[in-house]
Amino acid sequence: MQPQEIAQKVFNNDRRKIARAISIVEDYNNEGAELLKQIYTKVGKAYRIGITGPPGAGKSTITNQLTKLFLSQGKRIGIIAVDPTSPFTGGALLGDRIRMNEIGHDSDVFIRSMATRGSFGGLSKKAIDAADVLDAAGNDYVIMETVGVGQSELDIVQASDTTIVVLVPESGDSVQAMKAGLMEIADFFVLNKSDRPGADQAIASLQTNLMMRDHDEKSWMPGIIKTIASENKGIIEINNEIERHREFMQRNNLFIPKRELQTKKRIKEIVENTIREKLWSESGEKSLSLSLEKVILGNLSPYHIAEEIIDDFIKKKT
């Protein structure tokens, strides 16, 4: 089937062809690039929500409950769930995904899981491409959910209109390092499991952090929503905060510069990935292996070899 035909089926919300289309863009090649060009003509209608946070914060439960709320409003939802995988089993490390089965059988929900392992660098590109497919399929919402460790994961949730960071009272110290990234990308925070001890301190600490930022009365101030997702408490409040953020962005014409930034980042990633693929194709890997001996045995620097490879690459392509 030609990319054009597949794209047409995607636009008609053909579930099997959507799954096929995502697989094609996942093992990105010429077919994938062609398909994405077709797909892109219908991209831009879905509202994209990014959900991230440390492992065990309850991101999947929140995605699940929020999806049920959207369903009750008659909406269609696409979900990209990015899981860290275990190095020993190859399977997902977190069992949360199982809970999603509850919504996974609804014909108005399309869930796609992606594994992080073995796809560093290209991961965010793949996830965002997949979100484009779900957008073009006419979903009202596309939710991208991923654990908040590593730049690649943060890149994914940042490619959304509203980014939610989920924390739990226990997160405190353990997210110290992550906070550096997470604090900046949050459009608002959810404190899940907020009936546990330490919830009030966690909120106070978040508030202090937020107040330390440069801001005036015109700038967006992220809210902090308390939830107990497993009991469906606070989910409507999450939706309200999403709407508050969406209206703020629209009223101040902020979606256009945001999307420009996202698109710029994305084009860069596509260019770099394409060049990387061309570079390290079979023949590239082979000539690299042959050069290695010169470095190991001859004390020739990796920089000499790198120069050779770049020169060869540019010559070969003309």
Add this chain to the structure above:
Amino acid sequence: MQPQEIAQKVFNNDRRKIARAISIVEDYNNEGAELLKQIYTKVGKAYRIGITGPPGAGKSTITNQLTKLFLSQGKRIGIIAVDPTSPFTGGALLGDRIRMNEIGHDSDVFIRSMATRGSFGGLSKKAIDAADVLDAAGNDYVIMETVGVGQSELDIVQASDTTIVVLVPESGDSVQAMKAGLMEIADFFVLNKSDRPGADQAIASLQTNLMMRDHDEKSWMPGIIKTIASENKGIIEINNEIERHREFMQRNNLFIPKRELQTKKRIKEIVENTIREKLWSESGEKSLSLSLEKVILGNLSPYHIAEEIIDDFIKKKT
């Protein structure tokens, strides 16, 4: 001063010129590439130790104590400490570094801190280049210490001869996601703060994990060393385990394939960074910004723009 002269001063262990050389390789440009080619002729004598683990595990304290042990053996030590930085203050997030002052004034110790923020992608290249400088300066040991979050940080510690993963009894759940990476890269484990509750379970859980791997009587089995670094307990045992690993690798001729793999990875990173820099130079950024409008307004896909940029890049360079 010419790269050749600076390199000569580095070989003579001139501390001011070592600092200068690292700064040059940090803001990598033609001068940096030339300097690194010079430096590389004297690289390969230092034994490289990578130390990583979650925030607060005591990596800096262990680095500190281990360095004091090496000093007592008459060795010279170079340290590259990679810190996550706070987005608000721009300074280091963890206060640990202050404790290093104790060894920082010793003339046989050279410490260099690097910040993670704003240098994603290029970080591991910079840190490994800096380690080369410290190696060429004639240090007996080069220690690379970094918090174990993110691929870039893991790349750094993997560029060593022996990689140590530091955990604490509390790490348990919070390192779930990190484990995926940390378990694989450890040549051995240190359980620090091992007088705290949960130490025995933590060790049992590590052992179970290790036993699950494919292994036979010939393969290396990572040890688990209990320490209380703040009281200097277990540091000699860490050194013994480093020696056990070093001897195992030498006896089985495993350092050569390991270095080949490291060098291969490194050449790839240098090539990709160099190309990235050429691509997004001032004029590249400008033409990208001009193309953006076509995507935002005209529904032209990022893939179209990416193709244009790649074609231009290859044409321009001939």
